[in-house]
Structures are given as C-alpha cells and as structure tokens.
Amino acid sequence: MTGRAFSSDSISYLTQREAAEVDEMLMGPAPGFSVDQLMELAGLSVASAVAEVYAPAEFNRVLAICGPGNNGGDGLVAARHLRHFGYAPAVCYPKRAQKPLFTGLVTQLESLSVPFVSVEDLLGGELLNGFDLVLDAMFGFSFCGAPRAPFDELVRLVACLSRDKAERDGKSPVVVAVDVPSGWDVEEGDVSGEGIKPDMLVSLTAPKLCAKRFSGAHHFLGGRFVPPAVAEKFNLCLPPYPGSAMCVRIGKAPQVDISALRVNYVSPELLEEDVEPDPMDQFRKWFDDALAAGIREPNAMALSTSGKDGKPSSRMVLLKGVDQDGFVWYTNYESRKAREISENPNAAIMFFWDSLNRQVRVEGAVEKVSKEESEQYFYSRPRGSQIGALVSKQSSVIPGRHVLAQLYKQLEEKFSDGSGIPKPGNWGGYRLKPRLYEFWQGQPSRLHDRLQYTPDETEGKKGWRVVRLAP
Ligand SMILES: Cc1cc2nc3c(=O)[nH]c(=O)nc-3n(C[C@H](O)[C@H](O)[C@H](O)COP(=O)(O)O)c2cc1C
Numbered sequence: 001m002t003g004r005a006f007s008s009d010s011i012s013y014l015t016q017r018e019a020a021e022v023d024e025m026l027m028g029p030a031p032g033f034s035v036d037q038l039m040e041l042a043g044l045s046v047a048s049a050v051a052e053v054y055a056p057a058e059f060n061r062v063l064a065i066c067g068p069g070n071n072g073g074d075g076l077v078a079a080r081h082l083r084h085f086g087y088a089p090a091v092c093y094p095k096r097a098q099k100p101l102f103t104g105l106v107t108q109l110e111s112l113s114v115p116f117v118s119v120e121d122l123l124g125g126e127l128l129n130g131f132d133l134v135l136d137a138m139f140g141f142s143f144c145g146a147p148r149a150p151f152d153e154l155v156r157l158v159a160c161l162s163r164d165k166a167e168r169d170g171k172s173p174v175v176v177a178v179d180v181p182s183g184w185d186v187e188e189g190d191v192s193g194e195g196i197k198p199d200m201l202v203s204l205t206a207p208k209l210c211a212k213r214f215s216g217a218h219h220f221l222g223g224r225f226v227p228p229a230v231a232e233k234f235n236l237c238l239p240p241y242p243g244s245a246m247c248v249r250i251g252k253a254p255q256v257d258i259s260a261l262r263v264n265y266v267s268p269e270l271l272e273e274d275v276e277p278d279p280m281d282q283f284r285k286w287f288d289d290a291l292a293a294g295i296r297e298p299n300a301m302a303l304s305t306s307g308k309d310g311k312p313s314s315r316m317v318l319l320k321g322v323d324q325d326g327f328v329w330y331t332n333y334e335s336r337k338a339r340e341i342s343e344n345p346n347a348a349i350m351f352f353w354d355s356l357n358r359q360v361r362v363e364g365a366v367e368k369v370s371k372e373e374s375e376q377y378f379y380s381r382p383r384g385s386q387i388g389a390l391v392s393k394q395s396s397v398i399p400g401r402h403v404l405a406q407l408y409k410q411l412e413e414k415f416s417d418g419s420g421i422p423k424p425g426n427w428g429g430y431r432l433k434p435r436l437y438e439f440w441q442g443q444p445s446r447l448h449d450r451l452q453y454t455p456d457e458t459e460g461k462k463g464w465r466v467v468r469l470a471p
Contacts, residue, residue, distance in 0.1 A: 072095020
C-alpha cells in the first residue's frame with residue numbers, strides 16, 4: 001500500500017462474460033459464498049448508496065421495481081434495508097420467483113408492512129405522483145435481448161420519467177438503477193435509446209462495460225466482498241471502500257450549485273430561562289450532548305489569532321482540557337499561531353457541532369499553561385505522537401515529506417530501547433481564559449437562537465450577563 005489516492009481512470013469494467021465468471025467464482029468452492037449472502041450484501045450496498053445521496057426526509061417514498069432474477073432479489077433486499085433506514089418503500093414484483101430465497105424476501109417485506117403494488121396501478125399513473133425515488137432492479141448483468149411483458153411497459157414508463165424530467169419541473173421521482181440500467185445492453189449501453197436513464201447507478205462487485213456510458217449524477221460501487229484471489233484472477237482494479245462503508249462513489253464528484261446548498265435547521269429552542277448561569281456549565285452540557293450524539297471529534301475547534309499586524313488567521317486544534325480557568329490545547333510554541341499569540345494574546349475559539357445545529361464561540365486572552373501541565377499531557381500521549389512533536393518544526397517551510405519520514409525514523413531508532421522521550425522545549429499548551437461566550441442554536445427560517453454571555457458584577461458578586469442577539 002503506497003497510500004496514494006485511487007484513480008478512477010484505472011477502475012476495471014467487466015464484459016458480460018467476465019461478470020458471470022466472477023459471480024461463478026465467488027460462489028465456487030473458494031471463497032464459497034452462497035447466493036443468499038451475495039444478494040444480502042448487494043442489496044445492503046444499494047440501500048447504503050441510496051441513503052448516501054437521497055436523504056429519507058426528502059426521498060421517503062421509494063418504489064422498488066423488481067425483476068424475476070437475482071437483480072430483482074437485490075432490489076427486494078435493498079427495499080428491506082431502506083425500510084429500516086427510515087424510508088417508506090413499496091415494491092412492484094410482478095413475476096415472483098418461487099425459490100425459498102425469494103419467497104423468504106417477500107415474507108420479510110410483508111412482515112415489515114411494505115406494500116406490494118401491481119403493474120396496473122403503476123401504469124395507471126400512480127408511479128408519477130406517488131413516489132420520490134424509483135429503484136430499477138428489473139434486469140442485471142445476465143440479461144440479454146428485449147424485455148418481455150410486463151417489464152417492457154415498466155421500462156418504458158421509468159424511461160419516460162427521466163426523459164420528461166425537465167418538463168415536469170423536477171417533480172418526477174429520481175431513478176436509481178441496480179448494476180445495469182434496465183433496457184440497456186450490458187456492454188454497449190442504451191443502444192436502442194429506449195432504456196432507463198438513471199440519476200444514480202449502483203454497480204455491484206465491479207462496474208459492467210455499459211457503465212462507461214452512464215451520464216447520470218451519481219455512480220457508486222457496492223459489493224464489498226471481493227477477496228484478493230478473485231480480484232487477482234480477473235485482474236480487477238477496484239477502489240478502496242472508506243471506513244466501514246458498504247459503497248463507494250466511483251463517478252465524478254456531484255455537480256452542485258453552491259448557492260443552492262442550504263439546510264433548514266430544526267432544533268429545540270434555546271431559551272434564556274433554560275441555560276445555566278455559568279457559561280462553562282452550559283458549555284459542558286452542550287459538550288456532553290455532542291459526545292452523546294456521536295459527533296466525530298467534538299473537541300475539534302477553530303482557533304483564530306492575529307499578530308501585531310492585525311491580520312487574523314484560523315486553524316483547527318483539539319481541545320485537551322477544560323476547567324474554570326479556561327480551554328486548553330497543545331501545539332508548537334514556534335508555530336505561526338504561537339508567534340501571533342506572543343504578539344497579541346487575544347484569540348477566539350469556535351466549536352461547530354453539525355448534527356446538533358450548534359455553534360459555540362468563545363473569546364478571551366491566551367496564556368501558556370505551566371511546564372508541569374504540558375509535561376503531564378505530553379507523557380500521556382502515544383509514543384508516535386511524542387516523536388511527531390519532536391520531528392515537526394511546525395509552520396516552517398520544508399523541502400518535502402521525506403524530511404519528516406527520515407527524521408521520524410532516526411528518532412524511532414534512537415528511542416527504540418523504550419527510553420523516555422523528552423518533551424521538546426518548544427512544545428506545550430495554551431489556555432484561553434474566556435471573557436465572552438456565545439451559544440448558537442440553528443432554527444427554521446434562519447430565526448436562530450443566539451445567547452451571549454459577558455462578565456457581570458452585581459452587588460460585588462461576580463457572575464455573567466446573558467443577552468439575546470439577533471440572528
Ligand atoms: C481536526 C484538527 C485538529 C488539529 N489539532 C491540532 C492541535 O491540537 N494542535 C496543533 O498544533 N495542530 C492541530 N491541527 C493542525 C492545525 O490546524 C495547523 O495545521 C497547525 O497547528 C499549524 O498551524 P499554524 O501554522 O497556524 O500555527 C489540527 C488540525 C485539524 C484539522
């Protein structure tokens with residue numbers, strides 16, 4: 001592994017025969033998958049890809065049109081997962097396969113009260129008005145020839161959706177195709193011109209040749225189950241899947257109109273009578289909420305400083321301690337931020353907790369923490385981070401990555417006997433002592449709540465004054 005980014009130009013596309021051979025090998029003695037397992041993983045990949053692009057709040061009503069073969073089975077599994085993801089799927093499954101695998105999938109959907117709709121209902125016009133998203137799981141990589149009734153009509157109907165989209169002012173459902181858009185040739189694409197033109201294509205295992213001709217907005221790959229032996233045998237070059245994802249985007253980045261990106265925040269109101277009198281207590285409360293909400297790195301904060309020239313600069317740092325005296329982070333005392341702080345101790349930090357629609361701003365003066373406090377934290381860090389602190393002359397210009405790697409290696413060898421790594425003198429903590437806080441809670445129609453705390457003294461008693469600011 002070189003760690004280089006995967007290039008989507010190098011991805012493998014399969015012929016129809018290769019796709020069949022890969023499938024056969026996957027279900028052969030090694031690696032020995034069953035068709036049920038592959039179908040389950042394929043359907044889960046499709047549902048995950050749908051959820052990644054089309055949020056259930058906006059695209060709730062999903063129609064899965066399932067064909068008689070395995071592609072239809074993938075659609076049934078996807079519909080079941082989408083139901084669990086919070087969508088309201090319905091299924092059109094006119095030519096039901098009778099094998100236990102498929103009858104079982106139908107029973108599972110029925111036990112989730114997923115409705116089955118008839119072809120007649122769809123042809124009667126319900127399709128256009130009743131759904132936000134149509135999942136085309138009619139035909140997959142093994143299909144050839146022309147679709148037979150009733151799928152010929154269904155393909156025509158779904159194909160019309162994309163063709164007439166502009167005329168219908170974006171009111172028609174989006175179309176997501178499973179592996180191969182129905183009506184397409186598996187290798188040549190939409191040769192008849194009458195196939196489905198999906199907005200999203202979820203290729204499974206590896207994209208088929210026809211996917212090169214896909215021009216919709218979102219191309220994903222799913223089917224995270226190909227073991228190295230199968231990839232090697234077929235010379236497959238497939239992208240890495242991020243983290244624990246069941247799908248990965250392989251097409252171009254989505255084209256979006258930045259000016260149209262907006263979220264309507266819906267949150268509980270933040271009222272003066274509900275907040276803590278001490279802003280540090282309020283901060284802790286919100287920090288606990290951020291932890292409970294599973295936000296990744298809730299302690300990441302933007303730190304803004306400016307030197308004597310008054311020009312501000314911002315960067316992220318990690319909050320490593322919080323107490324009545326303030327907010328602590330660690331860094332290099334010779335970095336740009338350190339130079340600016342030495343020239344001007346006034347700084348601002350800011351937390352943004354996306355899924356909670358919350359922002360916290362804190363402003364105040366910054367001072368170094370004691371050497372003992374810095375040492376205590378330094379020695380609690382993993383050895384790799386300790387060596388890293390020694391290696392990096394933060395914010396200075398270096399000729400290339402290799403310099404860091406070389407120095408890291410040298411130091412790793414130097415301390416390979418397990419001896420203690422001394423804290424560098426130019427590394428340590430800072431504490432921002434707050435003199436202003438603002439708690440921001442996003443609300444619908446941009447009528448956000450903003451409560452600002454500033455120090456206050458009444459009758460010789462120190463406290464905080466809370467005011468509401470206009471959003
Ligand atoms: C999420 C996140 C957390 C970071 N945490 C720290 C940190 O705790 N300390 C630090 O020195 N740099 C941290 N960095 C790197 C800084 O953003 C920045 O690149 C570095 O401190 C140099 O900044 P400067 O040149 O303005 O001094 C973090 C970056 C990110 C994205």
